Amino acid sequence: MSEESIAAAAIRWFDANARDLPWRHPQAGAWAILVSEVMLQQTPVVRVLPAYEAWLARWPTPAALAADEPGEAIRMWGRLGYPRRALRLHECATAIAERHNGVVPDDLDALLALPGVGAYTARAVAAFAYRQRQPVVDTNVRRFVARAVAGAADGGHTTRPSDLTATAALLPDEPAVAARASAAFMELGAVVCVARTPRCTICPIVDRCAWRAAGRPALDGPSRRPQTYAGTDRQVRGLLLAVLREAVEPVPRIRLDVVWPEPTQRDRALRGLIDDGLVDPLPGDLFALPRG
DNA sequence: GAGTCGTGGCA
């Protein structure tokens, strides 16, 4: 017998060390997993946990969410960030209710066709909810595979086709085992093979890691863009939407004006929110979350 | 393909 595969070692480690997260419980269905995956896009686990519980308690099925107003989805999103995800999740629920009889599809192409569901989320649902053999590649897996296999310092900004190929090559043949391996890779990337200070001493595949073998070379290319948050349109959009989330009634423009002193940027931000469908302009210079 | 899109915690 040859030495244990990376996937086998990762799964063994995962069996003993996986965090107890609600979307990993056996009773978490495809809808719950889909909700968790969308919430987790660019958002830390600890911030998702309470929002996830509240969301599913209110909308336990896609049909339940689809029957409610999109503005309520935006309101429930709270401060998770990137509120367009809430709107897309509502559109997604509507599509599932109308096109899939209220059942989250298990077909990859059908998943990819859903609003807000991209290459990562579609494969995550296929693997974690339906136990399919799919390369589930997020930033954690990209980094883990880049280091372990290619010996690179990180996995790059975006997922390329080669990333899917490289990850798929690590997956065992049996679909359910492959799905388990995908979860294990993600967990390793999230808690062991982390970006800043990887914990190689507790890594189950350190003896096979190409990056470790190469002496953990530093990242050579240019770092990511600066893009500070303070003063950006994103901050202004966030301030504007926060007012509308807290308001029960439509809000007059004056209450939005006070959140940002510079009128040009403020108007641009508000127009952007309206264009995105996150805010409805109403007669009388009033504004509200969309009702339908 | 590069830009845009929130928010908060932490080294």
Add this chain to the structure above:
DNA sequence: TTGCCAAGACT
């Protein structure tokens, strides 16, 4: 203190 980072999608 502040830049970096966190289970991406879309244009």
